Amino acid sequence: MNNRVVITGLGVVSPNGTGIQEFYSAIRNGKSGVQSDEALKALNFQCQVSAKPEYDNAKLKEILPAGLYIKLENEAMKYACLAGHEAWLDSGLPFTPKDEDPDWDTGIVFGVGALAMDEFIGGKFEILQSGNPRKIGSRVVEQTMNSGAVTYLNKMIGFGNIATANSSACATGSEAVIMGYERIKTGKAKRMLCGSTESQGVFIWSGFEALRIICSDSNEHPEKASRPLSANPGGFVPGTGSGALVLESLESAIERGAKIYGEIVAGDLVNGGQRNGGSITANSPAATRRVMHSTMAEAGITGEDVDLICGHLTSTIGDVREIEAWSESLNKAGKHFPRINTLKSMIGHCLGGSGSIEMVAATLQLYHQFAHPNINIDNLHPEITEKIDPECINYTELDMPINYLMKASLGFGDVNSCIVLKKWDANE
Secondary structure, eight states, X not given: OOOOEEEEEEEEEETTEESHHHXXXXXXXXXXXXXXXXXXXXXTOSOOEEEOOXXXXXXXXXXXXXXXXXXXXXXXXXXXXXXXXXXHHHHTOOOOOTTSOOBTTEEXXXXXSOGGGSHHHHHHHHHHHTTOGGGGOTTHHHHHSTTHHHHHHHHHHOBOSOEEOOOBTBTHHHHHHHHHHHHHHTTSOSEEEEEEEEOOSHHXXXXXXXXXXXXXXXXXXXXXXXXXXXXXXXXXXXXXXEEEEEXXXXXXXXXXXXXXXXXXXXXXXXXOTTOTTOOSSSOOHHHHHHHHHHHHHHXXXXXXXXXXXXXXXXXXXXXXXXXXXXXXXXXXXXXXXOEEEOTHHXXXXXXXXXXXXXXXXXXXXXXXXXXXXXXXXXXXXXXXXXTBOGGGSXXXXXXXXXXXXXXXXXXXXXXXXXXEEEOOOTTO
């Protein structure tokens, strides 16, 4: 089968806005979600800024069954529940009653980077080491297993199809969307809730601090810390959050009169094998180009058709390599290069949650026909301007026609992903 796949629901918990309306306003206006972090300062981190969402606990209590809400301490799971629930409501799809069979045609893929590294687990170590293992609580298992968020969302909504959690570092969110897209495309499901989540905390971020790849030069001006594409990127800002998308077969969406945000026309994953310039921490240029080529080939488009690129672009030296890959893959350079932006300038790098949050942003840009601004670029990196014209990078919001949009997410382990979105046209 070769079903067409569309996006019919969105949900988000982001450092610069929780909920679609707040998030949409934030990305249009270039609002930063990066702030000073006293916990990092107290622990003598060189990086003392981070990007964390704010959310309403009352809302969480409202949407979760009482048995799930009590003693839910894992922030990543809270984010996922809020984002997934919002996306499902936004789609207009029903919640399966508890006394009925689950929806056999609907499934969930909701990934995570490092769920068991949440801050809440730190408090359990002292209890365990004191010789009281049974006092750590019976809820620890469900809040540390990678499928914890999937389990809670499934309890809330009632999926009968595949229910799984993927984990591919910073490509996790995009990979989840691709997995859901492929399942619907091949007829194994009609609808999928896809997304990813990541929590905050010193246990997760300390490793990146040790690698010296997170920003340490903007502690006094946190809103300026994330600077993708810049001559002095400074390293990425650690962030956290969750994004969720409801994917649906076009036939199902039309049958129930759903709002359609856009169509997914291609998605692919390529691993570079950590060869030829690729490593655990760096993506192989050949693999990055390969996934961009294969995704365009599946979509049946060329670089001429691409109107907007939503890059991975992390505020590291990897930005230069990514721009080179885009330019070579699309066979576009200088003024002929498409418009390009990166959400990380506003929300830092949300690791396992980044791909899904950025997919929500990409979908909103496609649906509302605009490109959000890139912020904090004082001077473009000279090696980037050798490849593309500075005019291709907008510093303020820009209303523009977008027919095809490409989104890339790259991850540790040389994981490379790419998705092509197309504007929905009911007449096609």
